[in-house]
Amino acid sequence: MLKKVIAIKNVGRFLNSAAPGNPHFARHTFITGANGYGKTTICAVLRSLGANDPSHILGRKTLGSADAPTVELLLDSGAARFDGTAWSATLPGTAVFDGVFVAENVHSGEIVDIEQKRNLYRVIVGDDGVKLAAADAGLAAASRTKTTEITAAGKALQSHIPVGMKLDAFLALAPVEDIDAQIADKLQNVEAVRQAGAIRDRAMLAELASPALPEGFEELLSRTIDDIANDAERQLTGHLAAHSMAGTGEGWIAAGLEHAGDSCPFCGQDIQGLPLIAAFRAVFSDGYKALASDIMTMKIHVAQALGDAALARIEAGDAQNRAGVEFWSKYCTFDAAPLAAPASLAPAARWLLAAATSLLNRKAANPLDATGLDEAFIAACAYHDEASVALEAANVAIRDVNALITGKKVSTGAADVKAAEAELALSKAIKARHEAAVDGLCATYSGHISDKEDIDKRKDGIRARLDAHTKAVVKPYESRINEHLIAFNAGFSIAETKHTFPGGIATSSYQLVINDTAIDLGDGKTPGDKPSFKNTLSAGDRTTLALAFFLAHLERDPALATKVVVFDDPFNSQDAFRRRQTVHEIIKVARSCAQVIVLSHDPTFLKQVWDKSPADSRVALTIVDHRSQGSKIMPVDLEKACQGRTVTDIDDLQTFLTTGAGKLHDLIRKMRVVLETYCRTTYPAYFLSTDWLGDIVRKIREGGGTHPAHALYDELDQINGYTSQYHHGENVGDATPDQIDPTELTGFVRRTLRQVNALQA
Structure with missing residues (x-):
């Protein structure tokens, strides 16, 4: 609201x-x-x-x-x-009923031509019906146009479609981002299927073992002889120091004890019971000998684990893998770079071998002491660990490639050459389908197809709605409009309401019925002597017809309450x-x-x-x-x-204008009363309630262009001059008979009603 x-x-x-x-x-x-x-x-x-x-x-x-x-x-x-x-x-x-509604929906002027008949159709079936009909015609024409465009676009595509493939299947091929890689893969697959035997017998890649220190290396460096007495160690240490034999004396003494019985091997004196000899025997027991043996054994194992032989085995495996890569790259797609052994592996192993051997030599020189890890060994281990991590990454890559190889062995074992070639052909078709030029042609064709499908779908829906709307609206509207025309005492009705589609646009073809006689609407070419819309309906009839249509529309509107x-x-x-x-x-x-x-x-x-x-x-x-x-x-x-403007006065003037009924002298009096009342009520500050029409005209003239009623002066002056000769007493000196011309009076009545806004301009 x-x-x-x-x-x-x-x-x-x-x-x-x-x-x-x-x-x-x-x-x-x-x-x-x-x-x-x-x-x-x-x-x-x-x-x-x-x-x-x-x-x-x-x-x-x-x-x-x-x-x-x-x-x-x-x-x-x-x-x-x-x-x-x-x-x-x-x-x-x-909902607005005005001149626009009348012009758009009922008539335009007096002639009902093709455009007006389309407007009349709109009145009968409503805007919704007209829109449906116009949409149906437009969609049908658009569908025919699209069919022609589809045929032309399909011919432009035929040269790009592989032999044996349908156009719709070609269009449906989805784009693949790595299609070139897929084609290369399919080429490999075709070749692989053809070489299935060689693939089956070819070995996969071998993982490479990382060289490492033997287990127990660091534990060995930290070992001592736990059963040697502290006083024996002190005596031995003091003796070696007194004879300047620290560092090498232990080994010399240990070897000499093997040849000493009850006497000294140098001087022959009896050595039984001597405290120093007892200390020597305690220090250089079987545990000492075992520790020395373990140190020598560890040096051998370290040389085997990190030496040239171990590195040669890794190089041999790496070379074998390089040969395998050359073979398998023909049938599988992978990156060969991560598969090689890292270049840092050999120098790392050699550095670690040298650092470990140095520690073992130190241990062998002082087997009774724990040998700590030096900075050189720690640095060598760190470098070796980095190399080992790189080697493990290569092994991971080798395992991934071996999974591809296993799949290839399985697939080629049961593959069909024709099927593989068909897959290759499909990939090539996908690439061709999405090349820029061809993709543009496909987009054009598909766009036309989609447009036509959408057009046809909408047209079918519109046609169904139009048929249903026409059946539900036309006859009930015709009946209700005629009921309104009867209520308005119109004297005419409508009949034979139909609709056609000349030029593909909905057009009405109803008839007017006057005095039980059917009258065609006619058009601009209808002769003037033939009854038609333009010469059988008055202006009032046309307004009444338009109002009847408007009221009928409102009555059928389910949302009228809002x-x-x-x-x-x-x-x-x-x-x-x-x-x-x-x-x-x-x-x-x-x-x-x-x-x-x-x-x-x-x-x-x-x-x-x-x-x-x-x-x-x-x-x-x-x-x-x-x-x-x-x-x-x-x-x-x-x-x-x-106030003072009686409804009956204006009704009488309007009735005379329409039908000619009324007493002429009485109508002239009513004209003056209507004009006087209008001026007094519209401009109460400028006219007195006792002013007659002549007084009003005089005051406007005297006020000039600044008077608010100045625009009314010319008409009021002429109407006053016309009516005064009949309103006042008869001039006996005037030889002209006091006769009123109805035609002249009609003109002045119309001008009077227009002045007081009781008649459309």
Whole structure:
């Protein structure tokens, strides 16, 4: 629901509609205003708000204004702002009956040509039906175009498709990032299948053993003779020191003890019981001999583990693997670099051998002492460990390659040459499919196929909806429209409602029925002497027909209870009965919708609707011309605005204009009363309640261009001159008979009604 027009700026006559006391709208809102003041602009704003279509506002940008058109409205849901390009919020489903609705949906001018018949079709089946029909025709044409494009694109692709492969299968080939590698792999596989016997018998790669120190090396360096007495060790140490034999004396003494019995081998003296000899025998026991033997044995093992023989075995295995790599690389894809033994392995082994041998020599020289690890040995171990890690990485790579080799042996053992060649051909097709030039052709073809499928799917859906819509809408609409025409006492109806598709666009072909006679709508070429739409329906009939269509649409709208319905001058050239029926229909719609807004140039008509509306939910507004400030929306008192302007006077004038009925002298009197009342109520500060039409004309003339009613002067002066000759006493000196020309009177009645905004401009 629209609660308030906060501001309309630079749209039509509204430079800025904001004014002090900006009035709120109600559920029943009535807006009066002279033609050209902005009623149509308000309808355009509401139509734009409902359809979320900026064009309705942009097309009405105030001419000469450099600023963009903007609108700010207050809805139930909050503010809705149009910033010159788009709405911040909308009011979906707003239904507007105005000149735009009539022109777009019923007729344009008096001639019903092909474009008008399409518009008439829209009236019958509604916008939804027309959109469905237009969409169906457009999609059918698009589908035919796509078929031609598909055929041409398919021919362009044929030269790139492998023999025996279908176009759809070629298109479906998915891209592969490493397709060149896969092709190379497939080539290897084909060759492998052909060489299955050699692959089966060929040995896999061998892992390389890392040279290492024998177990127990460091433990040996730390060993001592645990059963040697401390005093024997001291005596031996002192003796060796006294004879300058430290470092080498232990070995010399140990060898000599083997030849000493009860006497000294040098002097022959008896040595039994001598304390020094007992110390020698304790020190150089069997444990000493075993330790010395273990040291010698360890030196041999270290030389075997880290020496040239061990390195030669590693080199031989590495050479054998290089030969295997050369063979297996023909059938398997792998990187050969990580498979080689590290270059640091031999120097690391030799360095470690030298460092270990040095420690063993030190141990052999002083077997009774624990030999600690020196810096040279520690550095050699670190370098050797790095080499060993690198060698293990090579072995890991060897194991991975051996897994590939095992798979190749298995696959080639049961593989079929033709199957392998087919896989190779498929990979080559994938590569060809996704080459830039071919991929572009495929994208074009697939795009056409996808587009056509989408078009056909949408067309089928549209066609089904159109058929269902036509069956459900056309006949019920025709019946309900005719019921409305009867209610308006229209004197005509519609029949034989049909639709065709000339040029692929939905077009109506119903007939008018007048006096039980069917009349074709005709077109611009229909002769003037043949009955048709243009010469059988009056302006009032056309407005009535349009209103009947609009009301029928509203009745079938399931969302009517949530909608805002707008009527802009819903009657035109209608007699009093149709005017009253229009009031009745508006009140009926108001009971079913969320809000009704009625705009009219005739306050009396609005007063009629106002009187039938609930007093607690109605508001009356007016559009006032503030000259250089543009139009403003202000509150208005309809009771006061219509005071003295009897409904019957205007009804009588409108009835005479439509049917010619009425007493001519009485009509002239009513013309003056209507004009006097209009001027007094519209410009109360400038005319007295006792001013007659002649007084009013004189005051406007005397006020000149600054008088607010100056724009009315010429018409009022002429109407006053015409009516005064019949309104005042007869001039006996005038020899011209006091006869009233009905044709002339008709013209002045029309001008009178137009002046008081009781007739469309």
